[in-house]
Amino acid sequence: MKKIVTLLSLLFLTLLGIITVFPFIYMILGGLMTYREATSIPPTVIPDSFQWVNYLTVFEKAPFIQYFINTLFVSLVTTLATVLTSLFAAFALATLEFRYKKVVMVGLISLLMIPYESIIFTNYNTIARLGLLNSYTALILPFLTSIFYIYYLTNYLKSISRSFYQAAKIDGASDMEYIKKILIPMSKPALVTVGILTFISSWNSFLWPLLVTNDKKFRLLNNGLSAFTSESGSDVHLQLAAATLTILPIVLIYFIFRKEIIRGVAKNGIKG
Amino acid sequence: MGKKNYNSENQLKAWYFLLPALLAIFVFNIYPLFRAFFMSFQKGTLINPRFAGVENYQRLLSDPVFFRALKNTAFYSFTVVPIALILSLAIAWVIFEKVKYKSFFEAIFFMPYITSTIAIGIVFRYFFNGSYGLINYLLEFFGLPRVNWLDSVSMSMPTLILFGIWTSLAFNIIILLAGFRNIEKEHYKIAKMFGANEWEIFVKITLPQLLPTLTFLLTVNLIGAFKIYTQVYALFGGQAGIAKSAMTAVFYIYDKFHVAGRPGLAMAATLVLFLLILSITFFQQLILKKVGRKG
Amino acid sequence: MIEVIGLQKTFDNGFEALKQVDFTIEKGELVCLLGPSGCGKSTMLNLIAGLLQPTDGDIRFKGESVIKTEPKDRNIGFVFQNYALYPHMTVLENIMFPLLVGDNKKKKGDAKAIAEKYMELTNIKELQNKKPGTLSGGQQQRVAITRALVQEPEVLLLDEPLSNLDARLRLKIREEIRRLVKEVGITTIFVTHDQEEALSISDKIILLEDGKIQQEDDPQNLYLEPENLFVAKFIGNPIINFLPIEVVDDGIKHASFDLPLTHFIEKRFKKSITNGKYYLGMRPEDILPSDSGPLKGKIQSVELIGRERILHFELAGERVKSIVGVENEITEGTTVTFDLAYHKVFLFSFDGERIY
Numbered sequence: 001m002k003k004i005v006t007l008l009s010l011l012f013l014t015l016l017g018i019i020t021v022f023p024f025i026y027m028i029l030g031g032l033m034t035y036r037e038a039t040s041i042p043p044t045v046i047p048d049s050f051q052w053v054n055y056l057t058v059f060e061k062a063p064f065i066q067y068f069i070n071t072l073f074v075s076l077v078t079t080l081a082t083v084l085t086s087l088f089a090a091f092a093l094a095t096l097e098f099r100y101k102k103v104v105m106v107g108l109i110s111l112l113m114i115p116y117e118s119i120i121f122t123n124y125n126t127i128a129r130l131g132l133l134n135s136y137t138a139l140i141l142p143f144l145t146s147i148f149y150i151y152y153l154t155n156y157l158k159s160i161s162r163s164f165y166q167a168a169k170i171d172g173a174s175d176m177e178y179i180k181k182i183l184i185p186m187s188k189p190a191l192v193t194v195g196i197l198t199f200i201s202s203w204n205s206f207l208w209p210l211l212v213t214n215d216k217k218f219r220l221l222n223n224g225l226s227a228f229t230s231e232s233g234s235d236v237h238l239q240l241a242a243a244t245l246t247i248l249p250i251v252l253i254y255f256i257f258r259k260e261i262i263r264g265v266a267k268n269g270i271k272g
Numbered sequence: 273m274g275k276k277n278y279n280s281e282n283q284l285k286a287w288y289f290l291l292p293a294l295l296a297i298f299v300f301n302i303y304p305l306f307r308a309f310f311m312s313f314q315k316g317t318l319i320n321p322r323f324a325g326v327e328n329y330q331r332l333l334s335d336p337v338f339f340r341a342l343k344n345t346a347f348y349s350f351t352v353v354p355i356a357l358i359l360s361l362a363i364a365w366v367i368f369e370k371v372k373y374k375s376f377f378e379a380i381f382f383m384p385y386i387t388s389t390i391a392i393g394i395v396f397r398y399f400f401n402g403s404y405g406l407i408n409y410l411l412e413f414f415g416l417p418r419v420n421w422l423d424s425v426s427m428s429m430p431t432l433i434l435f436g437i438w439t440s441l442a443f444n445i446i447i448l449l450a451g452f453r454n455i456e457k458e459h460y461k462i463a464k465m466f467g468a469n470e471w472e473i474f475v476k477i478t479l480p481q482l483l484p485t486l487t488f489l490l491t492v493n494l495i496g497a498f499k500i501y502t503q504v505y506a507l508f509g510g511q512a513g514i515a516k517s518a519m520t521a522v523f524y525i526y527d528k529f530h531v532a533g534r535p536g537l538a539m540a541a542t543l544v545l546f547l548l549i550l551s552i553t554f555f556q557q558l559i560l561k562k563v564g565r566k567g
Numbered sequence: 568m569i570e571v572i573g574l575q576k577t578f579d580n581g582f583e584a585l586k587q588v589d590f591t592i593e594k595g596e597l598v599c600l601l602g603p604s605g606c607g608k609s610t611m612l613n614l615i616a617g618l619l620q621p622t623d624g625d626i627r628f629k630g631e632s633v634i635k636t637e638p639k640d641r642n643i644g645f646v647f648q649n650y651a652l653y654p655h656m657t658v659l660e661n662i663m664f665p666l667l668v669g670d671n672k673k674k675k676g677d678a679k680a681i682a683e684k685y686m687e688l689t690n691i692k693e694l695q696n697k698k699p700g701t702l703s704g705g706q707q708q709r710v711a712i713t714r715a716l717v718q719e720p721e722v723l724l725l726d727e728p729l730s731n732l733d734a735r736l737r738l739k740i741r742e743e744i745r746r747l748v749k750e751v752g753i754t755t756i757f758v759t760h761d762q763e764e765a766l767s768i769s770d771k772i773i774l775l776e777d778g779k780i781q782q783e784d785d786p787q788n789l790y791l792e793p794e795n796l797f798v799a800k801f802i803g804n805p806i807i808n809f810l811p812i813e814v815v816d817d818g819i820k821h822a823s824f825d826l827p828l829t830h831f832i833e834k835r836f837k838k839s840i841t842n843g844k845y846y847l848g849m850r851p852e853d854i855l856p857s858d859s860g861p862l863k864g865k866i867q868s869v870e871l872i873g874r875e876r877i878l879h880f881e882l883a884g885e886r887v888k889s890i891v892g893v894e895n896e897i898t899e900g901t902t903v904t905f906d907l908a909y910h911k912v913f914l915f916s917f918d919g920e921r922i923y
Contacts, residue, residue: 005470009366009421013377016363020381020441023395026406030398039404067738085293089838092289097281104290111301117522118542119501121529122304122311142300145293172639172669172718175285181668185655204388206502212528226390230510236398243391254386258379261386265443266450278637281620 002267019020024247031055034265038237054241061217061232064245067224074139074220075202082198083191090153092178095165105154109149124211138212139220143202149194155181156190160164196257202249221246289546312539321536337516338541341524342548344429348520349497352436357489359437360444361482365474367445368452378449385442393506396435397422400507428513435507436500444489451485452478487560491553498549502528521545568594568754569615569722574624576778584610586778588624592756592771595749599765602775603801608758609726611775615756616645616724628722639669643713644753646725650707652699652714659695662686662714682717688713689713689747702731705740712744716751720726723748725757729764737761742769762802766790774798791911796919799848805877808887809848809915814840818845822883824861830909836923840914845922848913851877851890860906862887863877866899878903 024044030038031054033047058064059063092098093105123142132138164186168178184191209220219227229239254261315324332338367377384392399406400421408418421431455478463473501522503513512519514526521541529538569592578587585607592598600608613619615626617638625632633641651899652661658828659682666678673681686692689709695877699707710727715723729737743786745768748755759765765772766786774781781801782794793799799807812821819826826847828840854862856878864880864887871893889905897903914923 002470004368004466013363013366014372016359016441017377017380019438020384023392023399024383024387026398027391027395030395038299038398041404042409043404043406082304085296085755088289092286096286096289098283098286101286104294108297111297113550114301114305115495115499115546117501117525118308118527118546119301119304121525121535121538121542122307123300124529125307125311125535127298142296147297147301150293161649161651163647163649163651164653166616166638167645167647167653167714168664168668169618170616170638170643170645171665171714173664174669175289180666182653186653200386206384206388206390206505207526222388222390225388225394226466226510227506229390229394236401239394240398243388243394246391246640247387250386251383252387254383258382259375262378262382262446265385266446278617279620280618280638432713 005012012127024251025241025249027244033237035235035237035241038240039234051237054237055245058228058238058242058245061238062224062228062242064221064224064228064242066217067219067221068245068249070136070218071138071203071221074136075199077136077140078143078202079195079199081140081144082146082149083195086149086153086194087179087184087187087191089145089150090157091175091183093150093154094157094160095162108147108151108261112151120208120211123208127212132212134213134215134218136218139209139218142208145200149198151250153187153190153194156187160186188262192260192265196253196261197264200250200253308539308542311536312543314536315534316536317533324536328536329544331537332540332544337519338524341519341521344519345346345498345521346536347429347499348433348436348500349494351433352440353490353493353497356437356440357444357486359491360441360448361486363441364445364448364452365478368449374449378446381445382442384439385446389502390506391437392439393435393503396438396507397509400431422508423514425513425515425517426527428508428517432504432507432513432518435503436497439503440493440497444493444555447485447489451482455481490560494552494556495549498545498552521548560567568592568596568629568675568758570625570627570630571611571615572625572627573848574611574614574626575612575622576607576614576619577622580833584774584778585614585621588775588780590773590780590783592754594754595752597745597755597768597770599772600756600775601760601762601765601772601801603760605777606775607778608760608775612724612726612756612758615722616643636858641722642720643722643724644718644720646708646711646723646728648727648730650699650711650731652707654699657696657698658691658702658710659686661699661710662695662717665714675855682713685713685717688716688751705736708732708740709743712747716753720794721754723753724754725755727758727760729759729761735791737764744768763804766829767800768801772774772921774801776801793913794921796846796848796915796921799913799915803850805851805888805890807848807913808854809846810882810885810887811844812847813844814842816842819845821847824863824882826861826907830907831923832910835910838922840922844917846915846917849887849907851888853908853911854887854889854905855908856889856891856895856903857906858904860904862907863902864905865902866897869897869899870878 029046032050032052033044034051037044037047093101127133127138127141132141164182165178168182173181204222205220206222206226209223213219215225216224223244228242233237295420311321313324313326314321315327316322363381367374372379402408402418402420402423405421407421410420419427421427459477459481460473463477468476499522500520504518504520504523508514508518512523522545525538525541525545528541529533571588571590574585574588575583577583588607588611602608610619614621617633626634628641641658651665656664659679659777662682662685663678666673666681667675683692686695689712691706691709691713694702694706694710699710700829702710725744729741732740744757756894766789766825768830769786771783772786772789773783776797780790782798784792789798790802793802796809800809810821812819814820814828817828819828862882864882866878866880868879870877870879874893876891876893878891878896880887880889880903891897912923913921916922
């Protein structure tokens with residue numbers, strides 16, 4: 001009986017595994033087909049020959065390089081800013097003593113409950129008023145920090161014994177020296193996790209850039225992809241190639257850092 | 273020895289470290305909230321607002337499209353979340369109990385979480401295509417009728433739900449696997465000594481220990497499902513389904529704000545949505561507490 | 568060197584950790600803050616270090632108040648109970664760290680030379696390239712002390728330095744600590760709950776309980792002349808025997824024995840004694856088997872601990888211990904007569920005050 005259960009469950013798992021991975025495989029394969037192959041009935045699984053030219057066509061039809069550079073720049077800046085601001089804030093909350101600390105903590109936790117979608121439109125308003133639409137600033141500004149990561153890092157730092165800070169203070173280190181030489185090296189795993197997850201989330205962002213940019217010069221990869229899709233109508237093979245382009249960098253990062261990424265999400269239920 | 277004004281228990285320099293973050297939070301998290309509330313009582317354009325009292329709310333509550341949006345959103349949420357959770361639990365269980373190379377499967381099942389929804393949407397559009405899509409081909413292959421997944425008013429929501437389930441599995445599985453790992457092995461050893469079989473172990477030991485994890489997932493997933501937007505956009509190429517048949521709450525808000533140019537109405541809808549999410553979460557916590565007590 | 572004046576510390580939750588503490592420590596002294604958990608000794612150490620802020624009172628180093636001074640400017644070294652060695656740095660880097668940060672940064676070369684000098688002093692030179700995680704408890708402790716000394720502070724503070732070590736190591740290392748600080752000549756304050764440790768190496772012990780100083784004295788005196796019942800009970804292993812007795816006219820009455828007051832030495836009375844209830848305190852070594860004596864009991868068990876025996880017996884239901892040499896072959900079940908060393912026993916009033 002147990003063997004049957006095991007067999008069935010493994011079958012179940014394999015089936016669902018295929019269902020999960022297949023779209024990615026097909027994305028890559030479909031992006032290498034000709035239009036006819038991509039829309040053939042019955043569907044083609046493996047193209048006759050790999051149409052690398054599709055990628056060239058995609059780059060010709062839409063400035064994907066520009067999109068890529070924009071996304072890289074915005075994601076890097078956002079990640080750096082978020083990691084730093086969250087780290088400093090978490091340092092203050094976890095290590096220093098000051099009045100009203102509890103007020104700040106409680107305030108932050110209650111703010112966590114506000115759905116991003118409710119403030120996104122008013123932020124658009126703010127950015128518009130400042131005349132910052134269609135700029136890198138607009139894409140970066142609202143995301144200079146993350147309340148969630150402040151909360152996450154504060155908890156993480158709290159688990160690092162206070163005596164390290166006290167020892168450093170007695171040794172004569174200033175706060176910045178402590179942060180640079182002791183805190184950051186000791187919290188590397190958490191910082192790596194926060195950094196990578198912020199980067200991925202920034203890379204995949206969609207709604208906000210949709211609101212504040214429509215100039216191709218500042219468009220991000222995800223939005224560029226969706227614009228390309230609507231513009232290219234029925235060129236499915238090109239769309240799939242463009243989609244592959246979009247997810248490729250992240251998939252690469254994922255395969256290199258998947259342990260850190262999975263561990264970071266699993267430990268704290270971080271939702272990007 | 274330098275005499276300064278040092279107090280180990282009230283270190284004012286803490287505020288310097290908090291300043292950058294607090295500033296950003298105030299401008300982009302706190303202020304917008306109040307502004308949204310304020311704006312919901314205004315009409316006109318962004319540049320030219322006029323006070324409108326509760327007119328926006330009245331308009332909202334008499335708009336059939338809004339109700340359809342809410343209905344769809346609720347239908348989506350209450351279907352996708354439980355199904356995805358149960359499926360994820362099954363998958364996580366198999367990975368944890370029956371498989372040797374756990375991290376391999378974990379890595380595979382996590383992929384949908386890190387990839388852009390838009391990109392995945394393109395593939396799914398491709399799969400679900402009425403004429404050349406793989407899914408219809410497979411259905412025909414097994415002797416089943418073809419389905420008009422993407423262009424039929426009645427099929428929009430089901431297709432969206434399938435897509436939603438597929439994208440929801442990844443996060444759930446990872447969190448559940450972590451939950452499984454946290455259960456102390458001693459519990460299993462003792463149960464096996466008493467001769468319990470797998471199903472009994474699962475129901476009597478695993479499930480109760482996973483309850484906090486499941487609660488957490490239920491809450492997070494529900495909240496996320498109610499805010500669904502990108503999946504709709506991705507699956508239906510920017511539309512809310514054919515003839516707006518897959519209109520959801522955030523889609524409605526976006527529409528009113530950016531397309532129809534009626535920010536006040538959008539803000540009112542936002543607030544209604546926010547309150548809805550809040551009450552559902554609250555309600556759900558209550559029910560789960562009762563279940564927890566009984567169990 | 569260090570003066571603590573009227574120090575009070577009440578925490579936010581209302582807990583009064585220290586209630587009006589005053590003491591002075593001279594330069595070069597090795598002083599122990601001793602007491603049970605919760606007595607306030609660690610709080611006191613943290614206040615001296617500047618890691619906590621006093622609620623009231625003052626702390627002065629060489630006559631100047633330091634309570635508003637940052638720890639790094641107080642010229643102190645601190646050894647934490649968990650050592651707080653920076654795990655990502657080698658031993659050498661850990662020890663050089665204080666010299667490479669702060670206002671008086673040294674050049675790397677100079678810092679290394681100073682670090683090496685101190686590593687020789689504490690005998691850890693061969694560990695310099697290891698990371699703290701690979702070291703044993705005793706080794707980590709030596710690294711922590713070295714790091715505390717490397718800035719050549721005027722005061723060394725140690726928070727329960729030996730409590731994480733096993734018993735054998737504790738005996739060895741406490742001697743090393745004493746030798747080291749005396750060689751360097753640094754004023755040292757250490758906190759412990761282990762009275763034997765305190766008795767063994769301190770010049771002076773400040774015994775705390777419930778936020779107040781119970782007695783401040785040199786170790787020997789603390790043992791021989793406790794000022795109250797708490798001190799008598801805390802110091803000494805095995806713990807002192809104390810029995811409730813009643814003074815009636817010219818004698819001490821207990822359910823199972825009588826002691827005429829004439830056997831007590833006049834000079835030793837701290838106060839005149841009146842009729843009433845008291846505690847009689849007798850250290851195990853002051854109750855000795857004898858041919859004749861006021862106490863009599865049947866031996867219930869005999870503990871053999873190497874070179875001594877502890878005889879357990881009961882007097883009117885109270886357990887009493889007597890310590891004798893191992894050559895004494897009294898066995899279980901024997902009924903023995905005990906005599907008292909009247910010049911060494913103590914009498915305490917019912918609220919703990921020492922009367923005799």
